[in-house]
Amino acid sequence: MLNLPEPIVTFLCSTVVRDRFPAYLHMDKAGHLLAFGGACDRYGMHHLSLDQSVDEQIYFLAGLLPLQEAAMHIPFLQIEADIVAEVHLFTAQEEDWAIFFDATTENAKNVLIQQKVNDLSLLRRKQAQSLDHLIHPESVAESILDIQPAGEQKSLTILVIKCCNISGTHQTTANPLKALDAYLSTISPLILDEGGLIHQSIGNSIVAVFGALPSMRSAPEQAVAASSRILEICQGDHALKGTQAECALVITTGRATIGLLQVGFGKTLSVMGPPMEVAMHLNKNSEAGALIIDKPTFDGLDQRQRSFVPAAVTESSVMAGSPLYAYRQL
Helix, strand or coil: CCCCCHHHHHHHHHHHHHHHCCEEEEECCCCEEEEEEECHHHHCCCCCCCCCEHHHHCHHHCCCCCCCCCEEEEEEEEEECCEEEEEEEEEECCEEEEEEEECHHHHHHHHHHHHHHHHHHHHHHHHHHCHHHCCCCHHHHHHHCCCCCCCEEEEEEEEEEEECCCCCCCCCCCCHHHHHHHHHHHHHHHHHHCCCEEEEEECCEEEEEECCCCCCCCHHHHHHHHHHHHHHHHHHCCCCCCCCCCEEEEEEEEEEEEEEEEECCEEEEEEECHHHHHHHHHHHCCCCCCEEEEHHHHHCCCHHHHHEEEECCCCCCCCCCCCEEEECCC
16 A cells, blocks of 8 residues: 555645545445435435435445445446546445546546547548549548538648659569559558548659548647658558558648539549648658658647757758758657
């Protein structure tokens, strides 16, 4: 058992525990209430009577008492429509105890996280089904994006991934299309897992967009998370057996216009604006194994800023005079 000094115990009780509205019940092994205290009213335990059966007074404990095991933990128990409790049941000295803590906020976060996981899983399946039709990304865009018919301005983060060992003139692979397909099959799930959207494939480069879909994280954080995973895969060559994985990545952030254009009998997702132009320009001179981001992307990061150092800006860069940052693995 932890031997904590009394001032620490007092502090914890007056801050951490207090803010969670603790309440307790004390019962004998026959299930009769011996004592109670704390914020019982918060959990719907009104007008409790001592020496009476707990089962008859508290419906959500019916059948649990007397406790048949040493302890039981219920992390999320719906008490009222808007109240969720964390419940600890345990036995001590042949008597049963129940401690209640408010878990309403934690439950809401848990539900939201689970919903995001479900949404990303659904998105991943939808886009995986559309990989064979990558030249028509509108089939994905129309089903998962809520975009105004005339397009709209959004703050977007653009990720461009250049497959350096695939070239239009000097091929380093026997079958460049097969090699590019291997890249897509490996990289796409990583992008989708982080909330990104595969926009298009141009030559030996893959363009992804972050910020078009709702997320609790910023678009720069999503793009950098996806990029670090892609670098790890390429450098480790875990999933690209049979190919020489060499990737160069560029990330830019800014206001851009996103919309669906009618092309022939279908619609094509279109993204236009400075971040796309800058990303494609920087992509031309990007080097294998490098991840370069612009300042708006860097400013949108939290603790991941520590993974980047200032990078030199080439004279040909459209961002001359604007800082760039290079990724370094810690």
